[in-house]
Amino acid sequence: MKLDTGKSASVSDAVASRITVRDFLPKPVDPDVLREIFEKARRTPSGGNLQPWNVHVFTGEKLDDFRNEVVGKLMKGQSEQDTFPPYPAPLWEPQRSWRYKLGEDMYNLLDIPKDDKPARMRQVGKNFLFFGAPVGIIIVGDKRLEVPQYYDIGIYLQTVMLLAREAGLHTAPQGAWRAFPDTAKKHTNHPDEHHVLVGMSLGYVNADAPVNSLYADRAELDELVKFHK
Numbered sequence: 001m002k003l004d005t006g007k008s009a010s011v012s013d014a015v016a017s018r019i020t021v022r023d024f025l026p027k028p029v030d031p032d033v034l035r036e037i038f039e040k041a042r043r044t045p046s047g048g049n050l051q052p053w054n055v056h057v058f059t060g061e062k063l064d065d066f067r068n069e070v071v072g073k074l075m076k077g078q079s080e081q082d083t084f085p086p087y088p089a090p091l092w093e094p095q096r097s098w099r100y101k102l103g104e105d106m107y108n109l110l111d112i113p114k115d116d117k118p119a120r121m122r123q124v125g126k127n128f129l130f131f132g133a134p135v136g137i138i139i140v141g142d143k144r145l146e147v148p149q150y151y152d153i154g155i156y157l158q159t160v161m162l163l164a165r166e167a168g169l170h171t172a173p174q175g176a177w178r179a180f181p182d183t184a185k186k187h188t189n190h191p192d193e194h195h196v197l198v199g200m201s202l203g204y205v206n207a208d209a210p211v212n213s214l215y216a217d218r219a220e221l222d223e224l225v226k227f228h229k
C-alpha cells in the first residue's frame with residue numbers, strides 16, 4: 001500500500017490509509033482543525049454512554065516542556081512504574097509471532113540489526129518525543145473503570161485516528177506513555193482518581209522517513225473471522 005499523505009475520501013479509505021506513523025513533520029496543525037477532530041470524536045459510542053475518556057491535548061511549549069522532561073529522565077536512566085503491562089506475559093501463539101514480526105519488519109526498514117540494542121532503544125525512545133509530532137495526546141481514565149470501558153477508549157482512539165485521516169493528518173497510538181505516568185500527571189494535572197491509559201502522536205507524516213513505509217501485516221480474514229451460516 002502506497003503511503004497516503006492526502007485526505008481520505010471515505011471511511012474505507014481512512015481505514016486503509018491509517019498507519020502508525022513514527023516520524024512526523026514539525027509542521028503545526030491548525031488549532032481549528034485539531035479542535036474539530038475532537039469535536040467530531042464526541043460522537044464515539046460507549047457502553048451506557050459512560051464516555052470514560054479524559055483527553056489531554058498538548059501543543060507548542062506545553063508539548064515541548066512535557067516531552068523534554070520525559071526524554072531527560074530517559075537519558076538519565078530514570079523510569080516510573082507502568083500503569084499496567086502492555087501485553088500478557090508470556091504471550092502465546094500466534095500473537096507472539098505477530099508481535100515479533102512487527103518488530104523485525106520495522107527494524108529491517110530502519111536498517112537496525114538485531115544485536116544493535118542501543119539503536120533499538122533509541123528508536124523506542126522516539127515514542128517519548130511523540131515521534132516529532134506537533135500534537136501529543138494523553139488519554140487518562142478513572143482507576144475504577146472495568147474492562148468494557150477500555151473497549152470504549154479503544155473505539156475513541158480509532159475514531160480520532162480516522163478523523164485525523166479525513167483531515168489529511170496521521171497518528172500513532174502509543175501505549176508507551178503508560179511508562180511515564182508520574183511525569184504525564186505533572187503535565188496533565190489530572191486528578192488522583194485518574195491514571196494514564198494511552199497516548200497518541202498526531203500530525204503530518206514525514207513521507208520520506210523509511211519507518212513510515214511500514215504497512216504492518218494482518219492475519220488472513222478466515223483466520224480470525226468465522227461466518228456461521
Ligand SMILES: Cc1cc2nc3c(=O)[nH]c(=O)nc-3n(C[C@H](O)[C@H](O)[C@H](O)COP(=O)(O)O)c2cc1C
Pocket residue numbers: 018019020021022102127172173174175176177198214215216
Ligand atoms: C492501543 C495501541 C497502542 C500502541 N502503542 C504503540 C506504542 O507505544 N509505540 C508504537 O510505536 N506503536 C504502538 N502501537 C502501534 C501498533 O504497533 C500498530 O498499530 C500495529 O503494529 C499495526 O500497525 P499499523 O497501526 O501501522 O496498521 C499501538 C497501537 C495501539 C492500537
